[in-house]
Amino acid sequence: MATTRIARELLVAGIIEEFELDRAKRGERALGRPKVGLRIAACGLFAAGITVSAYHSEVSICDANGQLVASRKVQDIPLFDAVQTGRHYAKALRALIDESGFDLQRFVGIGVALSARTDPVTGRIVMSEYFGWGEDNGGFCEEVRNVINLPVEIENIANALAIAEMRFGSARDLSEFTLIHAATFVGAGVVSDSRLVRGVSGISGLIGHFRTAEQPLTCVCGRHDCLNLAATGFSLLSRLGLLDHQVFDRSKLSFYASTILDKLADEASVTPLREAGSNLALAVDNIVKLLGPERVILSGHLGTNEDYFEGARQALEEQYGVGNILVRGEISSVRSAALLALHAYCYLDRLDYDRFAETAPAKGRSHG
Ligand SMILES: [Zn+2]
Structure with a gap:
């Protein structure tokens, strides 16, 4: 009963979708109501990513299955200051989301991957030897949230890649x-x-x-x-x-x-x-x-x-x-940032179900 109720709620929120199981494949006789499978609706939710790097600095979007659906290189980054860097990337990501045509209401959050020691619980950059940054008191993430009002998860690049490989890649x-x-x-x-x-x-x-x-x-x-x-x-x-x-x-x-x-x-x-x-x-x-x-x-x-x-x-x-x-490894650093957000805000118990139920796509409502 609990499973049925939870599945119905996720269907209403447009996070999962039904599909008809192939009877022939399962060797079943064609009697009674066809059995229905449930799967994650790829375009039911999205996650965004910011990869701060001197290599391929990019902002990106992935769907609920972790596939990269849009990305863009970010130019002329002011890497000397964490807060200014945050603002620069946030504006580039905002432009990418607006131009992608995906509904901002369907984004679970933003993942940030960078060469720095971070405290994901408080969203702080503790320090970065690589960029030469000290404690930012959460300034980077705050800049991102000021431009795009979504939850932000920030991780060291090696940790972001480890999480991404564990959920979607070679681990x-x-x-x-x-x-x-x-x-x-x-x-x-x-x-x-x-x-x-x-x-x-x-x-x-x-x-x-x-x-x-x-x-x-x-x-x-x-x-x-x-x-x-x-x-x-x-x-x-x-x-x-x-x-x-x-x-x-x-x-x-x-x-x-x-x-x-x-x-x-x-x-x-x-x-x-x-x-x-x-x-x-x-x-x-x-x-x-x-x-x-x-x-x-x-x-x-x-x-x-x-x-x-x-x-x-x-x-x-x-x-x-x-x-x-x-x-x-199978996952690029660009994809790892968006996957970090998908992991944190979709596949853990931090999924904000109520927010997505309110903004469910019309087709999902008929199940309620
Ligand atoms: Zn050393």
Whole structure:
């Protein structure tokens, strides 16, 4: 009875829809009332995403099944200030939603994925080493809500990708895994018992500062032996002789990103990419021994690159005998932001049923 009542409510709200089950396939005789199946109505709800990145900065929209239905690149981003950045992206997302023709009332919320430590409960950015931001007191999310009056969920990019892979990607049936996001720098999202491991103040996953062999480079933390300098896009640029400086420079984030993207497809990058990947192996082995994950997912522009991935897999196999634990991520950082909102506001108990029941599409009402 409870199931029938809940199904009827979701039908009224236009969140699920009925469809006729194929009798022949189920080997049933054609007697009585045809059985009706229930499925998520793809266009019953939508989620929006903001991906703050020096790579492909984009705003996006996905349907209730997690398919990307619209996206747009965002140009000229003022990355020096969290609040101004928030406003800039929010305006671009507002324009995308307006032009998409989808009803704003059918959006569950907005997901924000970025390279920063965040507190999703309060919606604060705690700090970002990558962008050089301090505590924003919730300013970024507030700017977004000022432009688009929807709930906002904000997460570190590695955590957003981990959530997205867990619900829609290569970690669908896994409850224990670690996702490593490798791009200009490297970070990790840890999932145990199907939950993100956040640590004190969301500090978990800082594998970019794992100690490794000393490099002729300087990390944002001032050290010369961080994984950020050996297994990343920043180290690739150094190896290719494309840096005229040794200290990581935040004013050059766009230069780093565009040059790394450019060089990923370059024949001359194959060996340095494999080397960078192999430098990740010790960190992966440490993660495997500490956490005992079912899989370690490599994500990000470097992590999903064939040569980098193969370098990591091969070193992991040859040196530690666990090469088969590695898999490549399936979800892009752009899609992960919208999927984060879908996860938080549609597939968890935070779904605001009453709001959608009030604005149900006309066709759904006949079921009531
Ligand atoms: Zn460091």
